[in-house]
C-alpha cells in the first residue's frame with residue numbers, strides 16, 4: 235500500500251483507538267505493508283483485531299502493521315478452509331499447477347465462493363475392516379425383485395461419459411494413468427442434468443491444443459507480472 239493507502243487504514247484504526255494522524259506513521263505503515271494491498275480484507279483485519287479480546291483482560295489493544303498482515307492472511311485462509319481443486323483429470327501437470335494457483339487466489343480473495351461443504355474424508359478403511367466387509371454389498375442372485383440401487387448424489391452418482399469410471403469410482407486420468415481426485419467436466423455436466431454428449435477424439439485434441447495455447451499465454455503473462463503473496 236502507498237502512504238495514502240496507509241493513511242486511510244490508519245483512519246480506520248483511529249476509529250477504534252483514537253490515535254492521532256501523523257505523516258510519519260503513514261509513511262512507516264506504508265513501508266511495513268508495502269506488499270499488502272489496501273483492500274476490504276485489510277480494513278476487515280483492523281476490525282477483527284479490535285473485535286478480538288486481548289490476551290490479558292483489560293490490556294489496551296494497539297494495532298501494529300504486523301497485526302494487519304496476520305489478520306488479513308487469516309481472513310483469506312478461512313475462505314480456503316475446505317478448498318477443493320476443481321479441475322479436469324486429463325489436464326497436464328502445468329495446467330493443473332496454473333489452474334490450481336488461479337483458483338486458490340480467487341477463493342482466497344473471495345472472488346469466487348469456496349465449497350460450502352467440508353470434503354469427505356479420503357483414504358480407505360483399515361485393513362481389518364476391509365476384511366470384515368468382504369462380501370458385504372455384493373449382489374446376491376435370486377428371484378427377489380432387485381432392490382432399488384442407492385442413488386449417490388453428485389458426479390460420482392453416474393458413470394463418467396468421458397473415462398467410463400463406474401458409479402462411485404473417481405475419474406481416471408489418461409495422462410497420469412491413475413485414479414484422480416478431480417472429475418471430468420462432462421461427468422459434472424451430466425450429473426447436473428446437462429447434455430451427456432461425449433467429445434470425439436478430434437474435439438478433445440482441439441480443446442487440449444486450445445487450452446495449452448491459453449496456458450502458454452498465461453505463463454507469458456505471469457513471467458511479466460510479479461506474483462502476489464497470498
Ligand SMILES: [Zn+2]
Pocket residue numbers: 394395396397398399404405406417418421
Ligand atoms: Zn471421467
